Amino acid sequence: MSGHTVEEIRRETRVYLMVFVALAVLTIVTVGVSYLHLNTTAAIVLALVIASVKGFLVAGYFMHLLSEKKLIFIVLALTAFFFLVLLWGPWQESYDIPSGQ
């Protein structure tokens, strides 16, 4: 958590409102892009990029990760690693089938 003085907290609240506006605009962009009927790959990449930017804004500012302690980042790094294992694991299981079975 950064800032304890009244002025610093008021400045933080202005940032929160700006983040809200950015999230609202990005939501409109996400929906707008879906009406362009892009090919599947482009649509998925674009939607995930926009969602990731929104995710960064929420985690970075609302969850104040940008000014958080080191231990939380260690927890999150471990989480990210196991999340990737979760995404990758089933693929290995499904497609690594020996021939003839």
Place this chain on the structure above:
Amino acid sequence: MEIPYTVEARSDTGLYNGKLGIWLFLASEVMLFGALFSSLILIRTGAVSWPRASEILNVPLATLNTFVLIGSSVTVIMAWASLRLGELKKAKIYLLVTLLCGFGFMIIKAIEYSTKFSHHLYPSTSNFFAIYYTMTGLHGLHVIGGMVMFAYLLGPGSKMYNTERERYINRVEITGLYWHFVDLVWIFLFPTLYLL
């Protein structure tokens, strides 16, 4: 016995215990939803055909719900900021708006579900609807969980503001962290389920 480190940070972690606790809990939540996102990718890539979600789901209602949820994320953090400024009354209004946003989200979700049911679209209808109901249902349960917490912080829990002010502010902060996570999950659920 007094619970230690509810307000002051531990010297080894640099955090008060509740903060570390909620992040560990959120890490487990990432695993829970991560497993479902992984399932969604696997089911979808393995499917012979996959419906165009935007044609069978109600995108305008889901978009409205996205606005409701990001709006509630702002109100909960404004509640926390107001408490740090010593403005309990203002904080309570923000908490109440957050709670109402939660209600609004669930009402919109109920309208969506009932429309689907009236068209005989159930979890057993297809893999798409199975994963749709599972993921949005689990997310909805998380919204209800958050609403229970906000109701508590607004009602009986708020007495703590007069007795242990910092501890109460920390409770609002960590409930807010949970609520932002619920918002974060929806940010990814919305495009993957409704738009792609």
